[in-house]
Amino acid sequence: MALVTPDNHGLRLWTRYSVLVLVAVIFIFPLLFMAMSSLKPDQQLLSDTNSLRAFLPVGDISMQNYTDAFERAPIGVFVVNSVLITGATVLFTLFVCSLAAFSFVFLEWSGRGLIFSILLATLIIPYESIFIPLLLMVSQLPWIGTGGLEWGWLNTYRVQIIPFIADGLSIFLFVQYFKDLPRELIEASRVEGASWWTIYRRVVMPLSGPVIATAAILKFLFMYNQYLWPLMVVQAEEIRPVMVGLGYFTDQLNVPWGEVMAYLTVITIPVLAFYLSLQRVFIASVASTGVKG
C-alpha cells in the first residue's frame, strides 16, 4: 500500500486542478468567444478568429452589434415568448410526468409494466420523425376559445406547449427517483389515512427536489432550443420563439456575424440564469441518478 506523502498529495491536487481547469476552459471558451465577438465589427471578428484575440475584448470594441440586432429583430418579444412557452411547458411537464411516475411506482394497476415499457420505447424515437403527423393532427384539433369552438391549433402558444408536456424521459427520471424513496414513508402515510394525492403532494414531491431540478433543466433546454416545430406551426411574429428569430440574421449571401453573436449572447442569458439557479440540485441529482444529461 503506497503512502500518501505531502509531496505526492500536492502533485495529485495539482494534476486534478489542472485537468479541471482544462475542462473548464474548453467549456467556457465558446461562451467567451460569443460574448467577445458580439462587441466587435464583422471584419475584426473574422480576422481575430485566427488568434487568441478572438477571446479577448481588444480592438474596436462597442455595443453597436447589440443596437443593430435589436433594430433588426424584436428580440424582447422573442425572449418573452420563449420564456413563456418554456416556463409553461416545464411546469406542466413536472406536474403531469411526476403524477404519471407516481402512478407507475406506487399504485397497483394491471398492465403498468407493459405501458411503462412502451413509454421507455418512445425514448428512442426522435421528435423530428413525428413532426409531420403531429403537424397534421394539431392543424385539425378543436379548441374552445373566446370565440367559441374553433378548429386547428396552428399559430398559437398552445401548439408550442401542449404537445411537449408529457414525455417519456421525464417520466423515466421521476420513476427512477421515486423507486429509491423509502417505502416506509409511503406505508406509514397510508396507515395514517393519507390519500394518494396527499402522499404525492405532502410526502413524495417535497423529497424530490433533485429530480425536479433535473427534469426541469432538461425540459427547459429542449424547449428553449426548439426550432423546427415552431418554424412549422407558427406564422405570426408576435408568438415566435428565439431560435426561429435567429433566421432574422441571415439572408441569401451575407451573415452579420457580430449581430448574430450579440443575439446569441442575449438569448443565452435566460438559459444560464435558469441553470445557475438550479445548479446545486442538478448536480446532486446527477450524482444520485447517474443521469448524463
Next chain:
Amino acid sequence: MRYGPILAAAMLGGMASAAAAQTELSLWYHGAGSANAEEALVNQLVEEFNASQSDYTVVIETFPQGAYNDAVGAAALAGKLPDILDVDGPVMPNWAWAGYMQPLGIDEAKLDGFLPGPIGRWNGEVYSVGLWDAAVAMTTRRSTLEDNGIRVPTLDAPWSLEEFNGALATLKASGKFEYPLDLGMAWTGEWYPYAFSPLLQSFGGDIVDRSTYQTAEGVLNGDEAIAFGEWWQSLFEMGYAPGTSQDAADRDTGLLNGKYAIAWNGNWAALPVVEAFGDDALFLPAPDFGNGSTIGAASWQFGVSGTSEHPDGARAFIEFALQDRWFTAFSDGTGLIPVTAAAAADTQNYKPGGALEVFYGLSEAQALVRPVTPGYLVQAKVFEKALADIANGADVADTLDAAVDEINEDIEANNGYGH
C-alpha cells in the same frame, strides 16, 4: 335629439358592416430582419393597396428568409397556405408543381417591357412576377486594366476564354494583388448556381438538359462541362482566385482594399465600388467562353397560393404592385434593378447616366433564368457541392458524373417532375 343615439348606432353599424364586407387576404413575405428598405416598402405597398379599394384587406406576415421555404412547405402540408406568396424565382416551378401555387391569371399585356428574369413561367403559364431583378458583373477598375494592358470588354465584345485567362495571368504576374479574381467562394447556397452556372453555360454545358428536363447526362458531364470543370479547378490551383476557405470579410472588401483585381459580384454590392473608385469603377459583362455570355436572373416574386379562396383579390394586389412607381421605389430603396426601362429612367441609380445603369443593360442582354424545373431545388445543391469539391481538388470527370447520377436519380424518383 332622441334620434341621435339611434342614428349614431346605425352609422356605426353601417361602418362595421362595410368593414366586415372586406375580404381578408394573407400575404407571406420572406424578408423579416432584412437590413435594407425592402420590408418597409412591402409594408407600404400593402398599406396603399388596402387604402386604394374597399373589397380586400391584405394582412402581411413576415418570416426570416432562412426559415421561409420550410414554413411554406409545412403550411402546405397542413393546408394553411396564405393567399399571396412571396417566392424566389428558381423555386417557383417546384411550388407550382407541388400545388402550392396556381397560375397568376393576369393579363400578360401588363408584363410588356419587363426584363425576362422577373416573369416566372412554368408549363407555359405565368405563376409569379417580381418587382425587381439582380445582375452580376466582372467588377474592377479601369486603371487596373489599362495599367496592365488589358482590353476593356463590352457587351458586344466580351472577353474570350483566352483573353480572360491571359488577363488573370497578367494580373497575377503584376504582383500587385493577392488574387487577380474574386469569385465569392465565401458565399454559399444559391450563389453557386446563380453566379457560376452561367459560366458553365458559356462553355456549352448546363445543370440539366433544358430540352426535356429529364436528365443531366451529357450537359453536366459532357466534354464542355468537363472543360469548364478543368478551367474552374485551374483558377484555384494556379492561385488566380481564393477558394472555399475565403474569408467572408475579404469577399466584402477585398476589391475595395486592393486585395483582388476583379470581383464577380452583383449590383447589390456595386454602390460601395462606385463610391470608392468613382469614374474608375467598371462593371463588365461576363466573358464569352465559346457559347455566349450569360448571367443569372430572377429574384423574389409574388404569386397566388394554390389553395387561396380569393385568387381574384390576390391577383388584384399583384396587379396593383405592377406599376412603374413601385418598381422605381423598390429600386431606389434597395438598390436592385427595376424591371422596366420606364421605371429605370426614374430611378436614382439606373437612369441614363446613373451609377448602375450598366446593370440594367446586362440584365436585358445577358440574363438567363436558372433551370425552370421543380427539380431545381435538388439540382442546385448538387451543383453547389460539385463545384466546391472541384475547387478543392476533386477529380473533375468523376465529380461531374456523380452529380449527374444524383440529379438523374432525383428526377426519376419524382417521376420526371411533371415535364
